[in-house]
Amino acid sequence: xxxxxxxxxxxxxxxxxxxxxxxxxxxxxxxxxxxxxxxxxxxxxxxxxxxxxxxxxxxxxxxxxxxxxxxxxxxxxxxxxxxxxxxxxxxxxxxxxxxxxxxxxxxxxxxxxxxxxxxxxxxxxxxxxxxxxxxxxxxxxxxxxxxxxxxxxxxxxxxxxxxxxxxxxxxxxxxxxxxxxxxxxxxxxxxxxxxxxxxxxxxxxxxxxxxxxxxxxxxxxxxxxxxxxxxxxxxxxxxxxxxxxxxxxxxxxxxxxxxxxxxxxxxxxxxxxxxxxxxxxxxxxxxxxxxxxxxxxxxxxxxxxxxxxxxxxxxxxxxxxxxxxxxxxxxxxxxxxxxxxxxxxxxxxxxxxxxxxxxxxxxxxxxxxxxxxxxxxxxxxxxxxxxxxxxxxxxxxxxxxxxxxxxxxxxxxxxxxxxxxxxxxxxxxxxxxxxxxxxxxxxxxxxxxxxxxxxxxxxxxxxxxxxxxxxxxxxxxxxxxxxxxxxxxxxxxxxxxxxxxxxxxxxxxxxxxxxxxxxxxxxxxxxxxxxxxxxxxxxxxxxxxxxxxxxxxxxxxxxxxxxxxxxxxxxxxxxxxxxxxxxxxxxxxxxxxxxxxxxxxxxxxxxxxxxxxxxxxxxxxxxxxxxxxxxxxxxxxxxxxxxxxxxxxxxxxxxxxx
Amino acid sequence: xxxxxxxxxxxxxxxxxxxxxxxxxxxxxxxxxxxxxxxxxxxxxxxxxxxxxxxxxxxxxxxxxxxxxxxxxxxxxxxxxxxxxxxxxxxxxxxxxxxxxxxxxxxxxxxxxxxxxxxxxxxxxxxxxxxxxxxxxxxxxxxxxxxxxxxxxxxxxxxxxxxxxxxxxxxxxxxxxxxxxxxxxxxxxxxxx
Numbered sequence: 001x002x003x004x005x006x007x008x009x010x011x012x013x014x015x016x017x018x019x020x021x022x023x024x025x026x027x028x029x030x031x032x033x034x035x036x037x038x039x040x041x042x043x044x045x046x047x048x049x050x051x052x053x054x055x056x057x058x059x060x061x062x063x064x065x066x067x068x069x070x071x072x073x074x075x076x077x078x079x080x081x082x083x084x085x086x087x088x089x090x091x092x093x094x095x096x097x098x099x100x101x102x103x104x105x106x107x108x109x110x111x112x113x114x115x116x117x118x119x120x121x122x123x124x125x126x127x128x129x130x131x132x133x134x135x136x137x138x139x140x141x142x143x144x145x146x147x148x149x150x151x152x153x154x155x156x157x158x159x160x161x162x163x164x165x166x167x168x169x170x171x172x173x174x175x176x177x178x179x180x181x182x183x184x185x186x187x188x189x190x191x192x193x194x195x196x197x198x199x200x201x202x203x204x205x206x207x208x209x210x211x212x213x214x215x216x217x218x219x220x221x222x223x224x225x226x227x228x229x230x231x232x233x234x235x236x237x238x239x240x241x242x243x244x245x246x247x248x249x250x251x252x253x254x255x256x257x258x259x260x261x262x263x264x265x266x267x268x269x270x271x272x273x274x275x276x277x278x279x280x281x282x283x284x285x286x287x288x289x290x291x292x293x294x295x296x297x298x299x300x301x302x303x304x305x306x307x308x309x310x311x312x313x314x315x316x317x318x319x320x321x322x323x324x325x326x327x328x329x330x331x332x333x334x335x336x337x338x339x340x341x342x343x344x345x346x347x348x349x350x351x352x353x354x355x356x357x358x359x360x361x362x363x364x365x366x367x368x369x370x371x372x373x374x375x376x377x378x379x380x381x382x383x384x385x386x387x388x389x390x391x392x393x394x395x396x397x398x399x400x401x402x403x404x405x406x407x408x409x410x411x412x413x414x415x416x417x418x419x420x421x422x423x424x425x426x427x428x429x430x431x432x433x434x435x436x437x438x439x440x441x442x443x444x445x446x447x448x449x450x451x452x453x454x455x456x457x458x459x460x461x462x463x464x465x466x467x468x469x470x471x472x473x474x475x476x477x478x479x480x481x482x483x484x485x486x487x488x489x490x491x492x493x494x495x496x497x498x499x500x501x502x503x504x505x506x507x508x509x510x511x512x513x514x515x516x517x518x519x520x521x522x523x524x525x526x527x528x529x530x531x532x533x534x535x536x537x538x539x540x541x542x543x544x545x546x547x548x549x550x551x552x553x554x555x556x557x558x559x560x561x562x563x564x565x566x567x568x569x570x571x572x573x574x575x576x577x578x579x580x581x582x583x584x585x586x587x588x589x590x591x592x593x594x595x596x597x598x599x600x601x602x603x604x605x606x607x608x609x610x611x612x613x614x615x616x617x618x619x620x621x622x623x624x625x626x627x628x629x630x631x632x633x634x635x636x637x638x639x640x641x642x643x644x645x646x647x648x649x650x651x652x653x654x655x656x657x658x
Numbered sequence: 659x660x661x662x663x664x665x666x667x668x669x670x671x672x673x674x675x676x677x678x679x680x681x682x683x684x685x686x687x688x689x690x691x692x693x694x695x696x697x698x699x700x701x702x703x704x705x706x707x708x709x710x711x712x713x714x715x716x717x718x719x720x721x722x723x724x725x726x727x728x729x730x731x732x733x734x735x736x737x738x739x740x741x742x743x744x745x746x747x748x749x750x751x752x753x754x755x756x757x758x759x760x761x762x763x764x765x766x767x768x769x770x771x772x773x774x775x776x777x778x779x780x781x782x783x784x785x786x787x788x789x790x791x792x793x794x795x796x797x798x799x800x801x802x803x804x805x806x807x808x809x810x811x812x813x814x815x816x817x818x819x820x821x822x823x824x825x826x827x828x829x830x831x832x833x834x835x836x837x838x839x840x841x842x843x844x845x846x847x848x849x850x851x
Contacts, residue, residue, distance in 0.1 A: 548717070549717060549721075550721075550795075575713055575714070576711075576713075576717070622721075623795075623796070624721065624795050627795075
């Protein structure tokens with residue numbers, strides 16, 4: 001009896017041991033009081049704004065930290081039928097390029113404007129990776145105000161990083177291409193393909209962008225970049241890969257060299273050369289789109305010509321720092337002394353010293369040159385290497401207390417290490433395969449520390465499953481102590497790449513609540529119901545419409561014919577916070593529009609059939625929102641139905657019968 | 659004719675001069691809160707104007723048929739500046755002429771003015787709250803929306819408060835000083851007698 005009893009007991013014990021030996025599941029990782037530390041009570045505000053790139057949705061997501069709540073999706077490079085961005089007549093020009101109207105892009109990186117290297121809460125810059133452009137968002141209105149196309153670029157990835165006082169925004173090409181849209185064999189890469197870095201001047205008052213000059217470089221791929229700060233403020237650092245100049249099967253052919261480069265550019269010198277008229281003017285075309293807050297309308301202008309400085313022609317302008325294995329991130333610490341290169345295929349992570357960099361230049365401590373540009377000796381510039389940091393280092397942010405935090409894509413973790421000693425201090429897993437990471441103020445001279453946010457590339461089992469296509473996952477960690485602590489896991493929209501976070505106090509009190517109707521200079525605005533009217537000009541019918549709770553004026557329109565182009569210019573007469581109105585009409589082949597208080601937006605509508613078409617307010621504005629509607633009568637193309645319009649006029653039945 | 663003490667003359671002059679503030683600060687305020695307006699809406703009544711969230715309040719009130727609030731609704735704004743100027747003049751005159759009769763006239767004028775203002779405000783409020791557009795979108799049978807003269811009142815989803823603003827308080831102080839001065843004079847003369 002005893003022996004038969006013993007066997008199951010042994011099996012159970014073994015089973016328990018085996019379960020105990022399994023690695024701890026990710027579900028158990030959050031620490032005790034994590035919930036209370038991310039809890040923002042109803043009616044309370046988050047401490048930080050997190051301005052997050054949307055990746056392939058082409059938009060910016062605005063999140064609150066520490067709650068991880070999504071506050072807004074702000075359209076930038078992609079059309080947004082939900083509010084009419086890219087569909088309204090006013091916003092269509094924003095998405096114009098030399099290729100025509102481009103309704104989508106891939107928005108990878110955010111740069112928040114800085115003054116003296118610290119966040120100033122004025123603008124957010126964002127890059128379009130696919131059809132190269134840079135956008136500027138006004139953080140007073142959270143609206144995209146400007147989009148500048150980048151000529152001579154094959155994909156704007158190394159962008160939109162900025163200099164210490166937002167003097168310049170950078171646009172470095174990801175892919176080298178033949179300049180001036182030349183038609184050449186791809187195999188002529190080494191001879192014909194060049195890299196291009198644009199320096200975009202930012203007007204210190206208005207923020208308006210203009211291409212000041214471009215650097216012409218060998219045909220590398222430019223990945224990321226950072227401006228120097230403090231002692232290194234006059235320099236800009238770019239990670240380069242494909243120094244092999246490969247043009248096919250890059251995963252092998254661009255991974256051959258033991259070291260690629262970090263390209264260091266003395267932008268002050270470049271600025272000086274450009275202002276002296278050095279280099280050459282190249283004849284290129286690019287498009288500049290500006291949204292005017294007063295006319296509520298964008299204009300698209302074609303610009304011509306750009307000044308080009310070939311880096312091989314100007315000594316002391318550019319130096320190459322060897323950096324192991326296809327560096328991805330290239331991040332400058334808050335003091336401006338250390339430059340961290342993240343060779344995504346390398347076993348160690350080099351940290352370069354700006355002091356040593358200057359000494360190496362002074363003593364000409366070069367190991368050779370590339371196309372005439374000096375290559376500094378690796379050891380001469382090296383502060384040291386972080387040993388065994390993890391696998392696949394990508395990006396580094398800083399906490400302002402001498403620590404750096406690097407994302408590890410392959411080993412799916414954040415690694416904390418000390419900038420001076422280069423000693424690894426802590427590591428936490430991310431779920432899963434982290435790309436970028438963000439610390440509030442992390443890339444600036446004055447980080448706020450407190451949290452690090454991981455933006456991951458793989459979501460899998462983190463949330464309730466929603467079919468094969470999933471949201472992305474982000475994690476929030478507390479970094480105020482010695483050990484990083486996972487606090488929160490939250491889904492994100494699009495596919496976030498880089499993001500920046502800043503204290504809410506820098507933005508919150510400056511945010512506009514509505515547009516002043518007195519300031520509305522839209523040419524088709526009706527700034528009162530008395531100005532509401534309908535005008536015909538050939539086949540164009542302009543409806544000057546007003547919206548106020550709870551009616552549209554005019555709400556009865558007749559005399560429109562099939563084939564007319566009807567422009568509904570809707571002015572929202574409200575002057576109170578959060579009373580938008582919307583406008584939609586049956587059969588519209590574009591979208592709806594949302595009109596903020598004091599704003600005018602235009603929806604174009606081309607009726608293709610006769611009949612009476614209802615239109616209505618789409619934004620639930622008031623108790624009588626359902627009544628906020630109207631009719632437009634469409635008569636045959638050759639009819640003589642007189643043009644008339646009204647609101648609140650009830651005609652006699654006899655008149656109606658006619 | 660009874661004369662006044664120097665202290666009284668000074669007090670009456672101060673009381674009259676305090677009224678000058680009526681031209682520079684709001685006299686009355688109406689505050690409103692609703693679930694959608696946790697930050698509140700305010701309306702400030704000045705000697706010749708009405709300011710604050712008047713447009714927003716009018717936009718909300720049109721649903722229940724209340725009139726659009728506009729400066730032209732209030733003929734008072736046309737003559738209040740003269741009435742107050744007259745009061746200041748009487749007060750200063752009472753101080754200068756140094757006669758108790760003058761002080762009595764000034765005190766009566768102040769009290770009468772205060773009462774008249776409140777009655778006038780009540781009458782306007784009654785009309786504004788009762789005289790509703792019969793075609794209003796929302797008609798609540800038996801409901802009137804007269805704002806309180808002083809104090810707090812619930813009007814549908816709004817809690818409305820009405821009370822003196824800075825100028826109103828100064829007015830009150832001015833009146834109390836004048837009344838106090840008169841009482842002081844009366845007590846003084848009785849003691850002498």
